[in-house]
Amino acid sequence: MRRHRIPVAALAALVALASASALGAQEAAKVGLVNSQDILEKSAEGMRALARLQDAEKKYQAAVARLDAEAKQLQDRLSAQRLTLTPAAAVQIQSELQKKLTERRRTAEDAARSMRELQVSLLSKIQEELVAVIEEIRKERGLDVVLDETKSGAVFYLKALDLSAEVIRRYDAAKAAPPAKK
Numbered sequence: 001m002r003r004h005r006i007p008v009a010a011l012a013a014l015v016a017l018a019s020a021s022a023l024g025a026q027e028a029a030k031v032g033l034v035n036s037q038d039i040l041e042k043s044a045e046g047m048r049a050l051a052r053l054q055d056a057e058k059k060y061q062a063a064v065a066r067l068d069a070e071a072k073q074l075q076d077r078l079s080a081q082r083l084t085l086t087p088a089a090a091v092q093i094q095s096e097l098q099k100k101l102t103e104r105r106r107t108a109e110d111a112a113r114s115m116r117e118l119q120v121s122l123l124s125k126i127q128e129e130l131v132a133v134i135e136e137i138r139k140e141r142g143l144d145v146v147l148d149e150t151k152s153g154a155v156f157y158l159k160a161l162d163l164s165a166e167v168i169r170r171y172d173a174a175k176a177a178p179p180a181k182k
Contacts, residue, residue, distance in 0.1 A: 032146040033154065033161045034134060040126065043168045045175050049122040056118055060111030067104035074100060133171050137163055 040046035074097040082090065138146050146163065147154065 029144040030142055031161060032138060032141065032143045032163045033149050033152075033157055034146060034167055035149040035162065035164045036127075036130070037150045038164050039130060039168055039171070040123075042164075043126075044172045045126055045129070049126055052122060053115070053119060056115060060107075060115065064104060064108050064111065067100060067107055071097060071100040071104060129174075130167065130171060133167050133174065134163070137166060137170070 040050065074093055078085075078090065078093045078097065085093070134146055137143075149157070149162070
């Protein structure tokens with residue numbers, strides 16, 4: 001017997017639809033849809049966050065590439081001069097090579113950790129801000145549920161349900177507006 005898995009967002013939509021039909025058969029649930037990936041890639045703030053992530057990734061990749069080049073240089077030196085090096089000099093170069101490889105590994109680990117932290121920091125801030133914009137639109141339109149297309153597994157939907165362009169427009173406008181004075 002095969003079990004079918006239903007994504008959490010789709011399950012939530014089904015529950016909302018069932019609840020709405022329980023309230024009144026003539027009143028169907030009002031559903032909206034957003035595409036969080038599209039919003040991230042097309043909103044001004046999302047593009048800035050993605051650019052920051054790309055810049056950080058390039059910086060970390062350059063640091064790792066520099067260490068790779070230095071390790072290769074030591075390896076080449078060791079290989080080319082193996083017959084002419086004294087045993088002590090060969091051990092010294094081998095030791096430097098091991099240190100360089102350890103430094104490279106640590107740098108790559110630190111870079112991966114820093115990238116994860118930066119990604120979480122930037123994207124969770126944007127997500128928090130977007131939820132407020134989506135909630136405002138949901139209330140204005142009287143929607144019962146708003147699903148994220150990228151997480152819901154939606155195969156087909158009416159384009160009229162997609163709120164992404166409006167979310168982007170409002171989010172960009174809110175970020176461009178000067179902060180309110182308190």
